Amino acid sequence: MSSSSSSSSSPPCPKKMITLKSSDGETFEIEEIAALQSKTLENMIDENCASTPIPLPNVKGKILAKVVEFCTKHAEAGADAETLRAWDAEFVGVEHAIVFDYILAANFLEIPTLLDLACESVAEMIKGKTPDEIRKFFNINNAFSPEEEEDVRRQNQWAFE
């Protein structure tokens, strides 16, 4: 055991970084510890596939950038729950088309915290709307046949304002 007389603090361990590549060719660096929030990435890291840039053909660059931001934030030590909740609320306070992409990305990358957050925010968008308003907001085509329409109305009529 060698004794070292150091008057300065030892250099911090270099953080292990992983590179991710989006569907449109952009690359992003993420700390390994943050990447572990994705079960998909965790599996790849465990199996030592993480030394080259990991291609993610299902996720666009614009969204991947935000996912990296989310995972990095949630991997930070010492974040208090209150502040994190507020940060999360701002993170999903975007148009539903983007939240849709977050959901797909979180599902593909298996990030349960992001998936729950995004799903809950969509539920908030649904609450308080009539079926018509829901369709308009989410741009959904009402694909019921007339018989189905009648069936559905009978089952759910009680809930319509």
Next chain:
Amino acid sequence: MWNNLPLDILAKIFSFLSTESLARANSACRHWHRCGRGYLLSTGSALTWKHPPWFVAVPIRSLSACCYVHNPNSDNWHALPIDFLPDPVRLISPIGGGLILLRSTNTTVHQLALCNPFTRQYKRLPKLNISRTNPATGIVMLDPSRGASAPAFRVYVAGGMSDAPRSCGTYESTLEAYDSVHERWRIITLMPVEFAVRLTVWTPNESVCCDGVLYWMTSARAYSIMGFEIGTNKWHELSVPLADRLEFAALIRQNGRLTLVGGTCGGAVSMWELGEGEVWSLVEETPCELGLKLLGRKANWGSTKCVGTDGVICLYRDLGSGMVVWREMKDKGRWEWFWVEGCCSVRGKKVQNFPIRAVLLHPNLAPSHFPD
């Protein structure tokens, strides 16, 4: 885009919706409808407990086209049509999966059935081995088996007056149990005749099950409790605090403990919990002004009823009389008292004031699959 989301993700979104929002989401498009109706909330799942139970009431002593449900999230009433029921009914108890055990009231002979007013499903239970009128009923929920799409439960029926031609008019001493897994009734045991009499004549409500014992409140002169230990088929009696001074008394289960709710003449409604050594301890009393509001112009607690489940207890009378609710506020870490206005109108249409019988139910919009 949104109408093509994988069903499991859509189900996750829907799990955050309360029942009325889910009913509206179900109506948006075919894909969402399939998800909302196809993804069953399993009885033991954590999903059910995200949302508080609903108060579901059926008018008694009259043939009603609707049942009336109170939405605890928005504090308003809805009317659900129950025209799919072939007989007039009296609610007994929820049994999980959004289903309610009830009794047909168009026959005096005890005939039980299951129904879910939200999915408009109804299924009669098979006839008892021994036909009887006015027995005491008890329910025990069982752990659902893996992958089961309907809840597992047992129904116990004790006493009653025999309906068989030879022994008509005599008290029936047998206790029968129905098993939802095997779908049949079995005679379990006999009881002394005096117990059969009490369970027939003096037991208006169904039992509460705690720690493997079915407890019934009986009201012959003074109130007392009869307990049936399921494992050993043994009967015993429990005394009730203020037994001869209570004007109404009901049993509920709260925090896994047997809880007695009762009102005294000129007094408040109190709640006692049964603890170690079968000792009752006073847990809570209704605030004076809420009690008076519930009494209204009545002089006594006589027609007051009570339902309770984990986290909420409701005292009620008629549809229009309003309710006193004691609810656990999880985020505040304490219980609070509320007044809920009675149902006098639904969507602008006036509703007649009926006496009602209610249960607390976690609504399930997904149909149960009853085996044929």
